[in-house]
Amino acid sequence: MHLFRNDYSEGAAPQIMDAVAACGGEQSVGYTEGDAHCEHARELIREACGCPDAMVEFCIGGTSANVICLSGMLRDWEGAICTRDAHIIVHETGALAACGRTSLPTDDADGFLTPEAAERVYQFQMGTGRHMTRPGAIYITDTTELGGVWSRERFDAICDWARGHDLGIFLDGARLGSALTAPGNDLTLEHIASRVDAFYIGGTKNGMLMGEAIVICGHGEHAQRLREAFPYLQKERGGLLAKGFLLGAQFEAAFEAAKGSEALYWQLARHANECADRLRQGLVAAGLDLYGNSTSNQVFVTVSEDQEARLAQAAGCETFYVLADGRRVVRFVCSWATAAEDVDELLGLVRELA
Amino acid sequence: MHLFRNDYSEGAAPQIMDAVAACGGEQSVGYTEGDAHCEHARELIREACGCPDAMVEFCIGGTSANVICLSGMLRDWEGAICTRDAHIIVHETGALAACGRTSLPTDDADGFLTPEAAERVYQFQMGTGRHMTRPGAIYITDTTELGGVWSRERFDAICDWARGHDLGIFLDGARLGSALTAPGNDLTLEHIASRVDAFYIGGTKNGMLMGEAIVICGHGEHAQRLREAFPYLQKERGGLLAKGFLLGAQFEAAFEAAKGSEALYWQLARHANECADRLRQGLVAAGLDLYGNSTSNQVFVTVSEDQEARLAQAAGCETFYVLADGRRVVRFVCSWATAAEDVDELLGLVRELA
Amino acid sequence: MHLFRNDYSEGAAPQIMDAVAACGGEQSVGYTEGDAHCEHARELIREACGCPDAMVEFCIGGTSANVICLSGMLRDWEGAICTRDAHIIVHETGALAACGRTSLPTDDADGFLTPEAAERVYQFQMGTGRHMTRPGAIYITDTTELGGVWSRERFDAICDWARGHDLGIFLDGARLGSALTAPGNDLTLEHIASRVDAFYIGGTKNGMLMGEAIVICGHGEHAQRLREAFPYLQKERGGLLAKGFLLGAQFEAAFEAAKGSEALYWQLARHANECADRLRQGLVAAGLDLYGNSTSNQVFVTVSEDQEARLAQAAGCETFYVLADGRRVVRFVCSWATAAEDVDELLGLVRELA
Amino acid sequence: MHLFRNDYSEGAAPQIMDAVAACGGEQSVGYTEGDAHCEHARELIREACGCPDAMVEFCIGGTSANVICLSGMLRDWEGAICTRDAHIIVHETGALAACGRTSLPTDDADGFLTPEAAERVYQFQMGTGRHMTRPGAIYITDTTELGGVWSRERFDAICDWARGHDLGIFLDGARLGSALTAPGNDLTLEHIASRVDAFYIGGTKNGMLMGEAIVICGHGEHAQRLREAFPYLQKERGGLLAKGFLLGAQFEAAFEAAKGSEALYWQLARHANECADRLRQGLVAAGLDLYGNSTSNQVFVTVSEDQEARLAQAAGCETFYVLADGRRVVRFVCSWATAAEDVDELLGLVRELA
Structure with a gap:
């Protein structure tokens, strides 16, 4: 019988495989640096996000993407507010703490970070001033760990709250494809890109061999810090693929739409x-x-x-x-x-x- | 004209691509944990190394492999002695220091770590006792950064020296295929496996899409520490691939020899x-x-x-x-x-x- | 009016000050290494703990003591189970995470870590195997953050639980003097030393200028790891005082009992x-x-x-x-x-x- | 016979001891936060530096001061250029690497960092772009490890060089008292404060029980980053003294000059x-x-x-x-x-x- 264990049990979708195989006969500069596939994929993603000046980078996996983006936004003494079942807490072996940054879990039980619970954590953490880890960003995922899909209203509410507290906003989109095509969903790539500092569009769990496309779309202090840090952190944290053009080729295939049809x-x-x-x-x-x-x-x-x-x-x-x-x-x-x-x-x- | 820029400018060799493509129709457990491809590849590699109880693990790239193995062998206050042009110094953006471990460069100028130069660094580092980073391992690469191939004599000399100082031994084999098939080479996988604590067999620079096979073959204190640490560090340091079976499939294809022919x-x-x-x-x-x-x-x-x-x-x-x-x-x-x-x-x- | 703000609002008790002043005319080797005051104080503390082979070291402050001991016991991928109001969580600005180790808070609300709550955290953390931070030790404090004093029964229960799960045991004794002289207390230094891997005897909050005496009394895997790590970590984590003999002189004065009287x-x-x-x-x-x-x-x-x-x-x-x-x-x-x-x-x- | 081992073999000078003893009868807020001694000492030091808006903070020791200032100036992927015999390399057990930052040693052999040698390191480190640790600051000490005293000309030359490369400048003044009173010295506190981002005035090696006064005097990007980070990093890196007023009292005594006489x-x-x-x-x-x-x-x-x-x-x-x-x-x-x-x-x- 077919296994329903997870969405990374199989290799890549045939169209993706073809795109990767086509690279076999080409030669490209490595490390996602300037090869035609990556450049084209970047352009397609910027367009899909309605964000012409976004920095788009390709990373080997979700844990790397989370660690690079959060450690690039957060300063050494800051932590990320997230739900208690957040992926960075329960599935990444303390990868964020291994970079000296921490997660600050709320008591939200259903995977959606709420302003009320986030505010409680915020107040608690600010309680002893410099003697506690300072909240520096929020971490949310769409879909949530339990498959929940963020409504635009809910999403705007937590973004408003974070902006009101000068916190960075990062959205983990390991299953963003599933989220934005779910019945009833009213969020869009464009809207997300207009509100967060950075997010990623997951490839691994949506038919690619591996790889996630990170979009740094904000222009405030947190996004700026991440833009400067990204090239170095991606290498330092182990998220840079030598044959980076393979990631570009996959996202190129995924986001290039034939006339009149969906990508x-x-x-x-x-x-x-x-x-x-x-x-x-x-x-x-x-x-x-x-x-x-x-x-x-x-x-x-x-x-x-x-x-x-x-x-x-x-x-x-x-x-x-x-x-x-x-x-x-x-x-x-x-x-x-x-x-x-x-x-x-x-x-x-x-x-x-x- | 064909570009001679590097050995990771192209996708995978056709036989490797076929093996990856064949995974598209299968279902496997993720994370290299127990799928048939990884298990078979492990068996083939253990056999090739003449080391039936080696722990063989598949990692997404060389920087990850280096960081995981060295930070798994070294304790927080220890560093790895290496040549001043070592990959961990000049090409990995301080990834090892990002784990709190350091590199301790010698003045060896040609990429080969010598007992004499290593001894000078060792004596210097032990000079102020606990006030300096303590040497905990050596890091060597075959081939060297400049394409040099270790002779068995040279290799044994540095291993003898390291063992005499109770240091762990790690060999970065990003280009180990090229080294062991070079004219005049007299080292073998078996001999390497019999002397080092751990090493890796590079895939990225030898025709795979990506991936390195880490072999923990030692049984002393350093290898033991790494064996215990490996599963956790691989995740924590971002070196674990969700669709890990893809790595297994590639190494399976690479090491499975048809009758009478070389793998x-x-x-x-x-x-x-x-x-x-x-x-x-x-x-x-x-x-x-x-x-x-x-x-x-x-x-x-x-x-x-x-x-x-x-x-x-x-x-x-x-x-x-x-x-x-x-x-x-x-x-x-x-x-x-x-x-x-x-x-x-x-x-x-x-x-x-x- | 006298301020009741905290127990580190004043300088040192006169007898302690005298001991420090007496050092002005002496010369000693620095860094607590072998000077007469530190050696004598070590002897007095070993005696008070009934633990002749304990390693006794003097550290400049409580945060340093906690960080050094926990990071010395825990491996890179491990965390310390503690109550949610633990000092390492709410008063140390993520110092433990800055070493790549994490705190794993229970829902105990009164400052006492209970086997039941610790077991829930343990089960949760082991739930996804290598994908989560592994519990490696427990962290308890006597007195608790809310001034509670551990009974021997309660203390033995959590120690039994920790031992049953192969976890290290560390007791933060910033206010251990107050705990062991509290009305109704039935714990002793000797009993603590017989059960934990390491603990510290707080000086800062009990009349010294500064300084804590760390006692590594265990002999199992966790204590052994800490014994080896301590000299290096103390320097690396910033907890080593150049004029270390000053710490020895204070603890010497504090633990030297005149005949027939309490120290x-x-x-x-x-x-x-x-x-x-x-x-x-x-x-x-x-x-x-x-x-x-x-x-x-x-x-x-x-x-x-x-x-x-x-x-x-x-x-x-x-x-x-x-x-x-x-x-x-x-x-x-x-x-x-x-x-x-x-x-x-x-x-x-x-x-x-x- | 008197021992000439080092300048931290004895307790404090009598006038310093008196100032500490006088605290015994007072009550102050802890952590150097707003007590009268610290505030007054800050004022005196700002005045001595001719830098009315400097941030002046008191730290327990030199290793802490170095680690806090450098990790506060440097971003995660940056390192500090220094001489190969620098204190942060040979006497601090990799404390800087334990924060994920590295030292980038030149081949200067006499303790003075020269623009020529620094430039060689700079060019080397920038050679592979994001694949190497990026130089982010310089670290110099006055006096040098070998007791050398910086001339104004030499000092200006390295500061000019660093500014020309957008690097932060940090001066370790563990023996700054000895430097600025050495025969032939032509540097001043005011001049140093006008050129560097931050430096510290050493107390431990100049007659205090312990403690260093950190002066953040710059206004550029590096100093700004450190100003924001300092309060948190000081706690996180273990450099904050609970009875912080003791540090203030010592520096107050050291810098308060009687009419007509030197401090x-x-x-x-x-x-x-x-x-x-x-x-x-x-x-x-x-x-x-x-x-x-x-x-x-x-x-x-x-x-x-x-x-x-x-x-x-x-x-x-x-x-x-x-x-x-x-x-x-x-x-x-x-x-x-x-x-x-x-x-x-x-x-x-x-x-x-x-």
């Missing part, structure tokens, strides 16, 4: 979302309870311990939480490589187990 | 060396002076300022040094993608300029 | 505690509500906003919390320099305000 | 210099060879191995170098506590050994 990046993400929707509807129809608020390519559902074991074995799903009553929250993830038939086969098993 | 890894390296030899011979025949002691895939030659400009423009070579008399040392690099005809075309130009 | 260190602490007790009783008699569980030299009491202003202005107390109903928790601290008359004068003002 | 700080330094001069003259008269260019309170002289042993045993001198011919360079240091008679007694022994 591949959005097509791949939309497909994953549609499979996830199909799965969510089927699970509900089978009588299972969804968990959380995901409307994107991750599906969280509550199952029994027995069901958990069978599903993990057959479909590779992972367990996220054990609830107080002993029931399990498991996650299924759809990707560009998931087919409607794969979803239906999984639903068949689910119905059997239900 | 692809060595074939690719040998080819680059042969092109470089052809180039060296042609340059000498054209009356130019070689610089340094390279017998591997990098060719260093002395030219005038005029020649430098023409060659850089036509063949993408880089200038390494400006000599006291104004002459330039430029570098040509051959790779798996260089053809004998490319070399001959370059030599034609050289003869024209001479 | 000065305990006398000074006991005095501060007695003043605090007198204050607590007076506050309760005046109808005020104590806050928390302090039985040591810090007194926490709930007051109105008006009272807060008057008390801060007259007695220098600091506000710790604003409660939900708008009332304030303020802190009064007694020291070796506080007199019974000072307490009575403060109580007079309190009764006036009540 | 104590200069008197103490001048005395040490005079003893050193007496010693230098006596050594030359006894037929010994001075080593290097010291005109300050450190005396370097060449002796035989036998003489070295006797002198070390009797006068506590340390060996700095073993020369090629087997002769030794030993150092004698004079301090505020050295008497002319002590010098004469040492010279008697020297004549005996000669």
Whole structure:
């Protein structure tokens, strides 16, 4: 059976693979520095963001992107306010602390950073002046760790709050494709680029071999600090690929739209979302309870311990939480490589187990 | 004209590309953790090293590999003795210092770390006891920054010296393929694995898309410290690839030998060396002076300022040094993608300029 | 009026000052290395701890002591489990993170780290394996941030838990004098030394000019790592005093007991505690509500906003919390320099305000 | 016999001790924050520097001062150009690297950083662009490690060079008292303050218990960065003293001049210099060879191995170098506590050994 373990279980989408393979016969300068693929991809992304003077850089992975951007924005004694389940806390082995910067978690429980919770952390951290880590930026992700999609209203509210406190704003877009093509989404690349200091457009989890496109779009103090730091930090923190043109070639393929059609990046993400929707509807129809608020390519559902074991074995799903009553929250993830038939086969098993 | 700028100017060798493309239709666990490609590649590499209990891990790039291995061997207050032109000093933007560890350069001028120079640094650093960074390991590279190939005698001498001072030994093998297939080389993977604590087998500069295979083969204190640290540091320092199976697939293709034939890894390296030899011979025949002691895939030659400009423009070579008399040392690099005809075309130009 | 702001508002106790002044006419080797005062003080402390092979070192301040000991015990990818109000979190500006190590806060609300809360953090941190910071040690303080004194039972319980999870144990004893002389205390230096890997005996907050005595008493993996690291880390992290003999002279004076009498260190602490007790009783008699569980030299009491202003202005107390109903928790601290008359004068003002 | 080991072998000068003792009966806010002693000392130092808007802060020791100032000026990917024997390299256990910043040593052999050597390092470091640590500041010391005193001409030359390259300028004044009172010195506090971004006035090596006064006098980018960072970094890097008023009280006593007389700080330094001069003259008269260019309170002289042993045993001198011919360079240091008679007694022994 197809595995729904995650969206980085497979290699690249065929169109992306073709673009990479085409590089085999070419020669380019390394390190993303001035090769035609990177330059073209930068242009396409600036255009998609409506931000002609954005600095666009290609990084090998999400942890690198987060560490470089946050350590480039934050000064040595500053930390980033984020939700307690933020990726930089629970999936990156203290990579940010390894650069001497810290995460300052709120008690937000659903993955959305709220002004109210952020304000509590802010007040707490400013409480003893120079004796505590000073908040220097906020870190948010779209989609959230639990697949939630930011509405424009929610997003503007936290951006307003951060600006009001002179904090930098960084958005981790590891699954930004899925977010911006999710049903009901009202955010756009342009709007994000107009509000944050920097963000990244995730490639790894949306059909590329690897790679994320970092967009430094702000012009204030935090963005300026990051613009100056980026070239050096990317090398120093290990996020620079020697054959950098391979990243450019992938993003070029992803963002170059044929006349009248959507760019591949959005097509791949939309497909994953549609499979996830199909799965969510089927699970509900089978009588299972969804968990959380995901409307994107991750599906969280509550199952029994027995069901958990069978599903993990057959479909590779992972367990996220054990609830107080002993029931399990498991996650299924759809990707560009998931087919409607794969979803239906999984639903068949689910119905059997239900 | 073909560019001789470096050995990471092109994508991957066709056989490597095929292996990566074949992953598109599969599903694997991520992060190099237990997928069939990584496991098989590990087995092949352990076998090639004659080291059945080596820990073999796949890392996204050379800077990551160096930083992870050295910071895993060294304690917070220790540094690595290396030559003054070592890659960790001149090409990695202080990545090691960013982990709080330092490089301790000797005055060795030709890229080979000698016991005599290392001893001088050692004595100097131990001079004020706890008031100075303590030497904790040596860092050597085969080939050296200038393309030199370590002889077994030279290699054993520095290993003996390091062991006698209880220092860890790490060998950066970014161009190890080229080194071990160079004419006159008498070192082997097995011998290296029997003497060092850890080393890596470079993929990026030998026809892969990206990736290095780290081999932790020692059993002493330094290797043990690194074995425990590795899984965490790899994530923390940003060297872990989500679609890690792609690295496994490439090394699998590189080290799987068809009956009676050499593994692809060595074939690719040998080819680059042969092109470089052809180039060296042609340059000498054209009356130019070689610089340094390279017998591997990098060719260093002395030219005038005029020649430098023409060659850089036509063949993408880089200038390494400006000599006291104004002459330039430029570098040509051959790779798996260089053809004998490319070399001959370059030599034609050289003869024209001479 | 005497200020009750904190226990480091005054210079040193006269006997300590005399010991420091006596050094003016002597000559000693610097850096605490082998001078007679440090050696004697080490001997006295080893004896007081019943731990003849303890490594005893003198450090300039508490933040340095915490950072050196925790970064010496923890590996780069590890963190220290502690309560959410721990000193290393709320008063040290991320000094631990600046060394690449992190704090892993529990939800314990009263300053005592409990096995239950620590276990929850432990399970959470181990949840994604190498993708999260690994717990490597626990950090506890006696007294706690809120003046609480650890009972032997409570202390043994958390030590048992930590040992059961192979974690290092570090106790911050900035106010250890006050803790071990508090009414009802049943812990001893000897018992602490028999259970933890390392702890420190605070001088700054108990009548010395500055300085803390670090005792590395354990023999397991964590203590061993710290023993090796200490001399280097103390210098590297900025905690080594050039005129180190001054620290030795102070601890010598503090721990040298005249026949039949208690050592000065305990006398000074006991005095501060007695003043605090007198204050607590007076506050309760005046109808005020104590806050928390302090039985040591810090007194926490709930007051109105008006009272807060008057008390801060007259007695220098600091506000710790604003409660939900708008009332304030303020802190009064007694020291070796506080007199019974000072307490009575403060109580007079309190009764006036009540 | 009096020991000439170093200038931090004794406690504080009597006038300094009195100032510290006088604090015993007072109460002050901690952490150098607003107490009367620190505020007054700040005023006196600003006046002495002719720099009314300088930020003046008190730090516990020289290593902390260096680390805080350099890491506050330098960005994560930058390093400080300094001589190869600089204190930050040979006496601070990699403290700067522990903050992720590096030292970039020149080949200057006599402790004076020259524009020519600095330019060579600068060109080398800029050679591979973002692939190398970028020079961000220069670090110089007056006196140098070998007791040399900067002339105004030499000082202006290196400052001009640094400004021309947009580098920050930091002067380590651990022995600035000795430098500015040395015979032939033509530098002044005012002139230094008018050229550098920051420097510190050393107390530890000039008769104080401990403590250095950091003066941030510049107004450019580097000084501005340090001004913002200082309060946080001082705590984070462990350089903040709880009883900070003790530092203020010492510098107050040192810089408060009675009518018509020089401030104590200069008197103490001048005395040490005079003893050193007496010693230098006596050594030359006894037929010994001075080593290097010291005109300050450190005396370097060449002796035989036998003489070295006797002198070390009797006068506590340390060996700095073993020369090629087997002769030794030993150092004698004079301090505020050295008497002319002590010098004469040492010279008697020297004549005996000669």
